[in-house]
Amino acid sequence: MKKPRLTLIKNPNFSDSDALDLNELTQAVEHYRGVRQSNPRPPVPARNIYVVNPDIDARSLLAYASENLALATSIAADLTTQLEDPHRSVAYAIHRLAGLAELSLNQLLAKIEASESGIKPV
Template identity: 30%
Template structure:
């Protein structure tokens, strides 16, 4: 029978860590607590700069945002049903469950839109 997993590397072939002061997993719990807390403090002191790659215009009104969400949920619902039609068994059942969650979310968003701009 063929072995499916490769042998681990020999210890003689393993390369040494670049930093001689680097810790192994066995040594990590015994490191100086003050050093760990200072690292955390430095991270928290760094100002947070949010990514601007994908942002929503802050001037867009709630009704427009909800309309976009409603359309996105409807599209995701259609895609999910399309894929579910090609599946069988538990995969199909899982996709139908996702579709149901998307439909409930879409109904909730549409209800919120109706409350913002009631049709009289």
């Protein structure tokens, strides 16, 4: 089977003055490309969903972290009662790790308060 062959048919109504000048087209493209390159779109800034205010003091940050760990400990404790054995062990381990981290933060907060007040912690 033969493939059909495309042949260009010259339009009798088309004059040479209507023909597009390749040089003009090239100049137009280069002009707009140059404008685009000299003034590119500004990059979209990365947006942080959670940002910690750099003006917050260390004591407040530690207190906030301690509260969050207490919440995580509570949630993990609730999960341990609702899960079956293999998953219950994981939830219990998370509960213990969060509890230990909370205790460490609380002890650090106590040391900071003691150093600010001049009293040695017990």
